[in-house]
Amino acid sequence: MATTVLVPGDTPTIVMERVFKAPRQLVWNAFTQVEHITKWWGGPGCVNDVTLDFRVGGKWTHKMKLPNGVEFTMDWVFTEIDPPNRLGWGGDGECGKEKDSASMLATFSDVPGGTKWKLLSTFTDAAQRDYAVSKGFARPIEVSNEELERYLATLL
Secondary structure, three states: OOOEEEOOOOOOEEEEEEEEOOOHHHHHHHHHOHHHHHHHOOOOOOEEEEEEOOOOOOEEEEEEEOOOOOEEEEEEEEEEEEOOOEEEEEEEEEEOOEEEEEEEEEEEEEEOOEEEEEEEEEOOOHHHHHHHHHOOOHHHHHHHHHHHHHHHHHHO
């Protein structure tokens, strides 16, 4: 199943959804445990260096190197942790010299055949959201989700 991407015109948000063919606890673990995150985040061939202080107010530092040599550094802070239902974080990310900032809220719910994941990305304003869209904000997440689906299958 593909990831759906919605960009509502009336709010500075991007909404993404996908159903993973795995139990909710396993999907939650894949999103919240370093040993899993490093296996799928960024897609095939991506190298991840991740440090988590997994508590509200704790830092999530994520350095990612794509196969083409492009590097991303993300410094986030956990804003909400409700296992295995909701995970919130926010902070800054960069690609080269471009920085962006958004708050993220992922929800996980049981559906027939798996787990529905929904990501609400909220930006400061519509201009910031539109800039993120123009730079391809959703594509790396879609690629990561494809890799996550493959990875989850190896854990079942």
